Amino acid sequence: MAARPSALRRSGRVLLYVVMILAAAGIMLPFAWMVISSLKMNNQVFTAPVQWIPDPVQWRNYLDIWVKADMVTWVRNTLVLSVAVTVLQVLTGSFAAYGFAKMRFPGREPLFLLYIGTIAVPWQSYMIPQFQMLSSWGLNNTLWAIMLLQAFGAFGVFLMKQYYESIPDSLSEAARLDGLSEYGIWWRIIMPLSVPALASLTIITFVSTWNDYLGPLIYLRDRELWTIQIGLQSFIGEYNAEHALIMTGSVLSVLPIALIFLLGQRYFVEGVATTGVKG
Amino acid sequence: MTTPVVGEERTLGFAQPDTRPPLRTPRTSLKVRNALVGWTFILPNFLGFAVLTLAPVLTLFYISLTSWNIFGAAQWVGLDNFTRLVGDKSFHTALGNTFYYAALHIPITIVASLGLALLLNQKLRGAAFFRTVAFFPYITSIVAVAVVWNMLFSPEYGPINQFLSLFIGGEMPGWTVSKDWAMPAVIIVGTWKDMGYYMLLFLAGLQTVPGELHEAARIDGAGAWQRFWNVTLPCLRPTMFFVTVMVTIQSFKVFDLILVMTDGGPGQATLVLSQYIYQKGFEQFEFGYASAVAVVLFFICITVTVVQFLYNKRKEA
Numbered sequence: 355m356a357a358r359p360s361a362l363r364r365s366g367r368v369l370l371y372v373v374m375i376l377a378a379a380g381i382m383l384p385f386a387w388m389v390i391s392s393l394k395m396n397n398q399v400f401t402a403p404v405q406w407i408p409d410p411v412q413w414r415n416y417l418d419i420w421v422k423a424d425m426v427t428w429v430r431n432t433l434v435l436s437v438a439v440t441v442l443q444v445l446t447g448s449f450a451a452y453g454f455a456k457m458r459f460p461g462r463e464p465l466f467l468l469y470i471g472t473i474a475v476p477w478q479s480y481m482i483p484q485f486q487m488l489s490s491w492g493l494n495n496t497l498w499a500i501m502l503l504q505a506f507g508a509f510g511v512f513l514m515k516q517y518y519e520s521i522p523d524s525l526s527e528a529a530r531l532d533g534l535s536e537y538g539i540w541w542r543i544i545m546p547l548s549v550p551a552l553a554s555l556t557i558i559t560f561v562s563t564w565n566d567y568l569g570p571l572i573y574l575r576d577r578e579l580w581t582i583q584i585g586l587q588s589f590i591g592e593y594n595a596e597h598a599l600i601m602t603g604s605v606l607s608v609l610p611i612a613l614i615f616l617l618g619q620r621y622f623v624e625g626v627a628t629t630g631v632k633g
Numbered sequence: 634m635t636t637p638v639v640g641e642e643r644t645l646g647f648a649q650p651d652t653r654p655p656l657r658t659p660r661t662s663l664k665v666r667n668a669l670v671g672w673t674f675i676l677p678n679f680l681g682f683a684v685l686t687l688a689p690v691l692t693l694f695y696i697s698l699t700s701w702n703i704f705g706a707a708q709w710v711g712l713d714n715f716t717r718l719v720g721d722k723s724f725h726t727a728l729g730n731t732f733y734y735a736a737l738h739i740p741i742t743i744v745a746s747l748g749l750a751l752l753l754n755q756k757l758r759g760a761a762f763f764r765t766v767a768f769f770p771y772i773t774s775i776v777a778v779a780v781v782w783n784m785l786f787s788p789e790y791g792p793i794n795q796f797l798s799l800f801i802g803g804e805m806p807g808w809t810v811s812k813d814w815a816m817p818a819v820i821i822v823g824t825w826k827d828m829g830y831y832m833l834l835f836l837a838g839l840q841t842v843p844g845e846l847h848e849a850a851r852i853d854g855a856g857a858w859q860r861f862w863n864v865t866l867p868c869l870r871p872t873m874f875f876v877t878v879m880v881t882i883q884s885f886k887v888f889d890l891i892l893v894m895t896d897g898g899p900g901q902a903t904l905v906l907s908q909y910i911y912q913k914g915f916e917q918f919e920f921g922y923a924s925a926v927a928v929v930l931f932f933i934c935i936t937v938t939v940v941q942f943l944y945n946k947r948k949e950a
Contacts, residue, residue, distance in 0.1 A: 370755055377749065378766045381825065384781045385769070387792065391784070400790035446678035453674030459667055465675065472686055474878070474938040476886035478907040479931040482914045482923055483689035483696055506681030536670050565774040567889045572915060586776045587893060597784060604777035615772055619765060622772070626830065627837035 385608075392416070392601040399597040415602040422593065423603060427578060428585035435497055435581065436563040439504040443559045444552060447510025452540045454511065455518035456526055466515075469508040477568075485572060499573040500581075504563050509629070510555050516628045517551035518544060554625025557618045561611055582607050693931070696924040703918035714925035724926065726901045727909040730816065731933075734905060735884035737820045738827075742880050743873075746828040750835035751861075764836075768829035775826075779893040782822045783809055812902040815895050819903055823890055827883065831876050838872025839865070874945045881937050886930065906930045 391399045392415055393408040419425060453459075454466050484503070485494070493499040521544060529539045545552070567583045574580055580588070586603050593599060615622060697714055699707035718724050749767055753760050770778065785793050786808035794805040806814040842865055850860045866873070888907035891897060897904040897912075906926060914923030 367757075370752065370757055374752055374757060374759070374763050377752070378763050381766055381770060381829075384778070384785060384825075385773075387785060388777070388781045399784070400787065404792045404795060446681065450675045450678035453671045457667070457671040457674065459671035461668075462671065465679065468687065469682070472682075472690070474882055474934050475686075475690060475931060476882060476907070476934055478886050478888055478910060479927040479934070480686070480689040480693050482910070482920055482927060483692040484685065485915075486696075486920065487684075487689060487692075502681065502685055506678055506685055508682065508686075511678055536674070540674070561772050565772070567775050567893065571892075583774055583776045586774075586780075590776070590780055600780055601784075604780055608773050608777050611772055611774070612769070615769065616765070622768070623764070623833055626833045 388601050388604055388608075391598055392605045394598050396596055396598045399601070412598065415598050416606075419599055419602045419606065422599065423589045424577065424580070424585060425582075425603075425606065428580055428582040431497065431574075431579060432564055432581040432583075435500050435504075436560050438497075438501050439563045440556055440559045442501065442505035443507065443510045444555050446506060447555060448514045448545065448548065448552065449540070450511045451514030451518055452536075452544060455515045456523070456539070456544070457536065469511055472508055481568075481572065488573070494573060495575045495579065497574070497579060500563075500566070500569050503569050503573075504559075504566065510559065513555050513558075513625060513629050514548065514551055517548055521547055550621060550624060551628065553618065553621040554628070557614060557621050558625050561614060564611060690931075693924055693927055696921055697928045699921045701921040701924075707921065710921070714922050715928075717922065718925055718929070723901060723904065724909060727904045727906050727926075728929075730901075730903060731885060731887070731905045731907075733816055734820060734823070734887055735881065737817075738823050738884045738887070739877070739880050741820070742824050742827050742831060743876060745824055746831035746876070747835050749828060749832040750839055751865075753832070753836055754839045764833075767832055770826045771829040773826075775889045776893050778822065778826060779890065782818075783894060786818050809895050810899055812899055815899060815902045819891055819894055822894065823884075823887065826890070827880070831880065834872060834876050834879075835869070838869050841872075842868040870945070870948065874941065878938055878941050881941070882934050885933050885937070906933075 390406065390408055393411050393413070394405070395410075395412055398405060398408065454462060488494060488499050488502065493502070525543055525547075526539045529543050534542065565583065566581070567587070570581045570584045571587075574584060586607050589603055590600050696707065698709060698711060700710045700713070701707035753764055753767075757763075785791050788794060788805060788807045788810060791808075793808070797805060806817075808814045808818040846864050846868070847860055850864050855863065886907055887905055888911070891903050891905055891908060892911075895903045897908050907930065910923050910926045910930065912923075913919045913926060
């Protein structure tokens with residue numbers, strides 16, 4: 355009588371493990387295929403049956419790609435954009451969040467509702483007027499356009515506000531009594547306590563700017579301004595039969611993101627959870 | 634010097650409505666000062682937000698009522714663009730395809746991500762690694778993802794069809810080169826990419842389900858399925874609401890995935906609203922007409938959000 359439920363339970367656990375391992379393998383398969391193909395000769399990419407271990411291993415692709423594609427320019431532009439956007443987003447977002455989370459003044463609530471409201475408005479619906487506006491300022495075909503586009507999103511304000519609200523008000527009250535100005539409280543009390551949230555916002559903003567495809571597609575025409583996503587897409591069009599080389603480019607475009615993600619995974623997960631829990 | 638008083642004023646001023654007529658007293662000026670300080674915090678971000686998001690959203694409606702195109706300035710045409718939409722076959726196709734994508738992508742993503750979250754919540758060994766794996770597709774760039782999947786889906790030599798041919802005979806799906814299979818292929822990739830994100834949201838929601846409730850249900854003899862249905866799901870309602878709203882908006886605005894995977898093809902088999910806006914606006918330079926399509930997309934997203942919000946409110950009451 356006692357043995358049966360536990361046996362049932364154990365086999366249930368085993369089943370769960372099997373499901374988990376199969377799901378993990380299924381999810382990772384495209385990445386595995388990408389890496390494997392990047393190490394093959396071009397004519398070995400599509401074979402029947404699939405050749406899972408490249409033979410011989412072709413490291414050449416990782417040299418050739420720098421010659422055939424303008425990777426250095428693309429990576430440089432993408433880095434410039436990602437860093438600039440992240441700095442702007444983190445500074446203005448965490449600053450504004452203080453106003454929303456820790457201060458009471460007329461107009462605060464309706465303003466925040468405006469921010470929330472735009473979550474339901476897709477960028478695709480207003481990209482045309484936005485493009486017209488930025489073009490009329492002469493910013494079309496400049497990196498400035500992408501910086502402006504990405505830097506003032508509602509997401510940063512939202513994430514930081516959620517986090518600030520978890521910091522007890524008694525701390526800022528005490529600092530006020532000690533004569534610290536609101537700016538002082540933000541910089542000396544709240545910011546140092548918000549390092550995890552700041553890390554989340556930094557990582558998430560950096561990665562989403564790195565990965566952005568639509569903004570650069572619309573605004574960056576000159577080859578010298580291309581980001582890695584636009585560059586890779588045009589490379590795919592240009593060398594559409596060079597499957598192995600395309601996979602090499604894909605690996606290189608994903609690699610920095612993979613590294614950042616593995617190092618800062620905790621902050622990613624916490625950032626997503628913070629914005630989601632309260633809705 | 635005066636800042637501590639400002640802090641005090643902050644709490645006092647809002648705890649009780651001020652009934653006195655305190656014009657020009659230090660109290661009012663402090664209140665004004667406090668409001669100014671509050672605004673200075675918000676202003677740097679809000680300026681950017683107002684100029685780059687709010688202003689374009691408002692101008693969108695105006696442009697949609699004009700004939701603005703590459704040949705001429707914006708001329709007021711009233712609702713002409715919208716009457717043109719009614720007879721536009723391509724627009725109908727785009728609208729239909731968008732709903733097709735949404736109708737499958739929304740439920741599949743919700744079920745898959747909830748399933749993954751429940752699995753991870755079982756405290757299995759290796760769960761942290763699995764969480765990493767499941768979330769990874771979400772943070773990888775769409776271009777790399779699309780090109781890999783396109784190769785995997787390759788009808789003749791692609792690994793997916795090779796795998797399928799082990800189990801089924803006959804003609805294999807043509808995936809991205811077939812009119813019938815292109816959309817399912819896109820939906821598969823969309824779900825694969827997005828489910829990790831919603832899994833994290835569900836996982837956070839699951840942490841808020843009280844353990845005692847499960848225990849009580851177990852003692853009352855409820856099976857795993859009953860406990861899921863009667864304890865877990867009701868407790869997850871806030872998360873479910875948030876996830877549903879996000880997945881819905883994300884599905885209706887789907888764009889870059891389709892742009893790089895199929896470019897709307899073959900033919901117009903995967904043409905969606907966002908892409909139609911792009912084609913009309915940035916390829917054919919019919920800004921007025923493209924804006925009218927954008928207004929439709931805008932109202933679809935707002936409507937589904939409001940409807941879900943009201944539904945959630947009613948359930949809560």
